[in-house]
Amino acid sequence: MAHTSYPQSYYAASANPVPDRPELNGEVETDVCIVGAGYTGLSTALFLLESGFKVSIVEAAKVGFGASGRNGGQIVNSYSRDIDVIERTVGPKQAQLLGQMAFEGGRIIRERVAKYNIQCDLKDGGVFAANTDKHMKHLESQKKLWERFGHTQLELMDAKRIREVVGTDNYVGGMLDMSGGHIHPLNLALGEAAAVESLGGIIYEQSPAIRIDRGANPVVHTPKGRVKAKFVVVAGNAYLGDLIPELSAKSMPCGTQVITTEPLSAELAKSLLPTDYCVEDCNYLLDYYRLSGDNRLIFGGGVVYGARDPADIESIIRPNMLKTFPQLKDVKIDYAWTGNFLLTLSRLPQVGRLGDNIYYSQGCSGHGVTYTHLAGKVLAEALRGQAERFDAFAELPHYPFPGGRLFRVPFTAMGAWYYSMRDKLGF
Template sequence: MSAPVQNFAGTGAYPASYYAASANPAPERPPLEGDVTAEVCIVGGGFTGLSAGIELAERGHKVVLLEGARIGWGASGRNGGQIVNGLNASLETITARYGRETADFVGTVVQEGGALIRERVAKYGIACDLKDGNIFTAFTARQMKDLEAKQALWRRHGHDNFEMLDRAALRRHVGSDAYLGGMLDRSGGHMHPLNLALGEAAAFERLGGVIHEASMVTAIEDVAGSPIVRTARGSVRPEALILGGNAYLGHLVPALEDRVMPFSTQMIATEPLGARAAEILPSDMCVEDVRYVLDYYRLSADGRLLFGGGTVYGGTDPADIKAKLLPALGRIFPGLAGVGVDFAWSGNCAISFSRVPQMGRLGTRTYFAQGYSGHGVVGSHLFGRILAQALDGDRSRFDVFAAVPWIPFPGGRRFAVPYSMVGSWWYMLRDRLGV
C-alpha cells in the first residue's frame, strides 16, 4: 500500500485568485461514493488528467477522474496562462544529454501542446479569452545572442515562427525601456487557465467521462500491480491508472515522490488599468523574460496586468506576495507605481532536476507524467495526449519519453531544497552579471 497522501486541498475551495473570481459557472461534481470499477481511472483534475481524459473519451474509453478539490484547483488553474512552446530544458541541452535522436524527436512535438489547446478550444467552444502571441524579452547582449541561437535551432527542427525584435521593435509590443530586445513567437499565446480547465472538464463529461470532485485519494494499493485507488468514501478498481497530480501528488506514491520537487510561484492582478493597459502592452501579447528566475506577465480580458514571478523551493508560500512582486513590476513599468492590486496568490509546480518532464509506468497498468518545470500549460496537454495514446495501444511516443533517464536531486530529498536554492542564487548572479 502506498503512503498516506498529504491533504493539500484543505477545504477544497479555490484560492482567492483573479482566475477564481472571474471563473465561468461550473457545477460542483459529487464525491466518489462506494466501490466502483473503471476501464481507466485518472487521479488529478488538472491539465494532464483532463487532456488524457478527453483523448481517451474521444477514442471510446470509459474513464473516471478523481479530483481532491475542484477542477483546476492546483497549478492548472493558478498559472500565468501563457502558451510558451517548448520544454524548460532547451533542445540544445536535450541534445547534449540524451543525443540527437531524442532531441530531433522532441523537436517534432514541442509545439503540439499549444496547437492542441487551440484545437480543443475551437472544437468544444471553450470560452477562455484565448489570444495569440508571446514574447521573450532580453536585458543583455548575451541574452539576445541566446535568443538568436534558439531561433536558429528551432528553424533546424522546422519551426520558423520566431521573429527577432530589436529595442525599437520590442517597444511596439511592450511599453517598457527595461529591455534590450526580444523575440516574438506568434504560435504562442495566452488564455484564462481556470476557464480552459473548466471547459475541458465539461467537454470530457459530454464525451461520457465521469468526474468526482472532493475525492482526495488517500491511498493506492498495489500501484505497480492491479491498483486499487481509495478515497475517504469509496474506491476505484481500474484496468489502467493515470497519475496526473504532479506537485500535488504528495506522498501518495513513494516511487515518484523523490523524482520531483515542488516549488511555488506567485502572481498578482492589478486593478483594471483602463487606457494604461494599451500603453504597456499595445499588441496584447504575453511576455516572459529569459532569466533563470524570471518575470512573466500579460493583460486579462478586463484590462488588468497579471504579473508573476519568484520561486520558493519546497512549495511554501511567501508571507507577503505583493511585497515580493511589486518591486519587480515597478522596475519594468515604473509608470505603474502605486497601482492598486486586487488579487495576490501562489501555487505549486513540480520541477525535475534535469528540467525535462518525466513520463513512465509503474508495473504494467499505472502510468504517470510529472515535472513540467514551469512549462506545464503546453507540456501537460501534450503529455496527457501521449499517455492516452499509450493506453489506447500506440506506445511509440510514450516509449521515447519513458526511456529518458531521470536524474535524482543531489543529496536526495533531504538536500533537494538547499541544493536548488544555491543553484538558483548562482544563476541569478549570472543573470545580474550578464554572463
C-alpha cells in the same frame, strides 16, 4: 472531510460558472482511473474518451485547483530544457522525436478551445524579452534551433521593435512567437472538464487518492470510495504528495507568485502592451506578465523552493513589476496568490509506467501549460498500444536531488541564487 475550495486568486474570482461535482462514495468500475483533474488529467481523459474508453477522474479538491488554475496563463512552446540540451543528453534520434513534439501542446489547446467552444480569453502572440546582449544571442540561437524542427512563426526584434509591443525601456530586443499566446487558465481547465463530461467521463471532486493497490487489476482508494480500473494514470504533479514514493524522490514542489492589478484604463493598458501579447524575460528566475480579458496586468515570478507560501506575495513581486512599468506605481493590487509546480533535477518531464498498467506524467518544471496537453495525447496513445512517443519521454534520464529530501531545497536554492546573481551582473 473538509471541503477544499479554490484559492483567492483573480482566476477564481473571474471563473466561468462552476458546477457542483460529486464526491466519490462507494465503489465504481471503469477502464481508466485518472488521479488529478488538472491539465494532464483532463487532456488524457479527453483523448481517451474520444477513442472510446470509459474514464473516471478522482480530484482531491476541485477541477484546476493546482497549477492548472493558478499559472501565468502563457502558452509557451518547447520544454523547460530546450531541444539542444535534450540532444546533448540523449542523442539525435530521441531528440528528433521530442523536438517534433515540442510545439504540439499549443496546437492541442487551440484545437480544444475551438472544438468544445471553451471561453478562456485565448489570445495569440508571446514575447521572449532580452535584458542583455547575451540574452539576445541566446534568442538568435533558439530561433535557429526551433526552425530546424519546423517551427517558423518566429520574429527576432531589435530594441526599437520590442518597444512597439512592450511599453518599457528594459529590453535590448527579443523574439516574438506567434504560435505562443495566453489564456485564462482556470477557465481553460473548466471548459476541458465540461468537455470530458459531455463525452461521458465522470469527475469526482473532494476525493483525494490515498492509496493505489497495484497489480493486474489496480484499485484507487479515496476516503469514502474506490475505483477499480484496467489502467491508472497518475496526474497529480506538485500536489501528488507521497502517493507514489518512487516519484517524489526525484522531484520537488516549488511555488511561484502572481499578482493582478485593478482594472486599468484602456489607454494605460494599451501603453503597457500595445499588441496584447504575453511576455516573459530571459532571466533564470524570470518575470512573466500579460493583460487579462478585463485589462488588468497579471504579473508573476519568483520561486520558493519547497513550495512554502510567502507571507507577503505583493512585496516580492510588485517591485519587479514597477521596474518594468514604473507608471503603475499608484495602481492598486487586487489579487496576490501562489501556486506550486513540480521541478525535476533535469528540468525535463518525468514520464513512465509502474508495472503494466499504472502510467504517470509529472515534473513540467514551470513549462506545464503546453506540455501537459501534449502529455495527455502521449499517455492516451500509450494506453492504446502506440508507445513510440511515450517511450521517447520515458527514456529521459532522471536522478534524485543531491542530499536527498533533507537538502534538496537548500542545494537547489543555492543554485538558483548563483544563476540569478549571474543574471543581475550580466554574465
